[in-house]
Amino acid sequence: MAGKTVTNGAAQGKAARSGVDGAARGKAGMGRVDLIGAGPGDPELLTLRALRLLQQADVVVHDRLVSDEVMACVPAHVRRIPVGKAAGFHPVPQDEINALLVELGLAGLTVARLKGGDPTIFGRGGEEFEAVTRAGIPCDYVPGITAAQGAATSARFPLTHRGLATGLRHVTGHRARDAALDLDWASLADPQTTLAVYMGAANMAEIAAQLIRHGMPADLPVLAVSQASTPQEQRLHATLQDIAALLARKPLPAPVLFIVGHVAALAEDGALPQGLCHPEWRLVAHG
Numbered sequence: 001m002a003g004k005t006v007t008n009g010a011a012q013g014k015a016a017r018s019g020v021d022g023a024a025r026g027k028a029g030m031g032r033v034d035l036i037g038a039g040p041g042d043p044e045l046l047t048l049r050a051l052r053l054l055q056q057a058d059v060v061v062h063d064r065l066v067s068d069e070v071m072a073c074v075p076a077h078v079r080r081i082p083v084g085k086a087a088g089f090h091p092v093p094q095d096e097i098n099a100l101l102v103e104l105g106l107a108g109l110t111v112a113r114l115k116g117g118d119p120t121i122f123g124r125g126g127e128e129f130e131a132v133t134r135a136g137i138p139c140d141y142v143p144g145i146t147a148a149q150g151a152a153t154s155a156r157f158p159l160t161h162r163g164l165a166t167g168l169r170h171v172t173g174h175r176a177r178d179a180a181l182d183l184d185w186a187s188l189a190d191p192q193t194t195l196a197v198y199m200g201a202a203n204m205a206e207i208a209a210q211l212i213r214h215g216m217p218a219d220l221p222v223l224a225v226s227q228a229s230t231p232q233e234q235r236l237h238a239t240l241q242d243i244a245a246l247l248a249r250k251p252l253p254a255p256v257l258f259i260v261g262h263v264a265a266l267a268e269d270g271a272l273p274q275g276l277c278h279p280e281w282r283l284v285a286h287g
Ligand SMILES: C[S@@+](CC[C@H](N)C(=O)[O-])C[C@H]1O[C@@H](n2cnc3c(N)ncnc32)[C@H](O)[C@@H]1O
Pocket: 040, 041, 065, 115, 116, 117, 118, 119, 120, 121, 122, 123, 145, 146, 147, 148, 150, 151, 197, 198, 199, 200, 225, 226, 227, 228, 229, 255, 256, 257, 258
């Protein structure tokens, strides 16, 4: 497949972004794409496999949720292509990201597609996996610590706990193009199941009201965690009935994750525990 001409029109149109020229296409052999979880921010939460692949990559295609500290683990000579949304900029559309990954893989490059948290959880990793494998390019998932795990461990509480939660559900609090939320509220309103609500900041008033309407106790604990596992982490303790008002009064910087359930009462206040996000983390694992 080396030197194969890319026939995907969208991909050809994106040659400037991919930087793939004739020389790169000439590289012997098919490339590969790994969909790698970057975790919630702290580079010490990267898996060893993720770190190795970042250090072996020809190019890293990364999202906005990937922290600077994780990006510091990418060797300086490795090309970086940002495809995430930054303040004031539009994100690269998903079909263009898919085409870019195919373009780079067909060019024989080893591509690290680095995504915040875990690539299989609200990360559109499935669409990228399909596009890349459909093009015949080897592709694997590399799991990452998802935001719910990062938020809970950094506030030192468990997501399930005997007597408090018999299960855990990860749900999205947002739908594409701001469509109305379409969640099965009756099934979600189980106080014995911890709810980890991703992308819920804009819709928290509706989420809380629906959960209460469907039987959740109004005083059920809620923890909002902003920028979990980073030195900028902030936490807001609330209940279902007051979370929206508190957030309106004290908006938290994105990204924010909500943990709804009795276990949230076990969350610690205050600063990160010593040693979790130490100031020297920038020195970790340079290639
Ligand atoms: C598009 S989803 C990506 C989720 C990611 N794939 C994961 O497994 O964590 C983005 C949402 O994840 C949550 N999130 C991701 N990283 C976070 C962090 N460091 N702190 C708090 N929430 C985070 C927020 O709810 C954010 O709106």
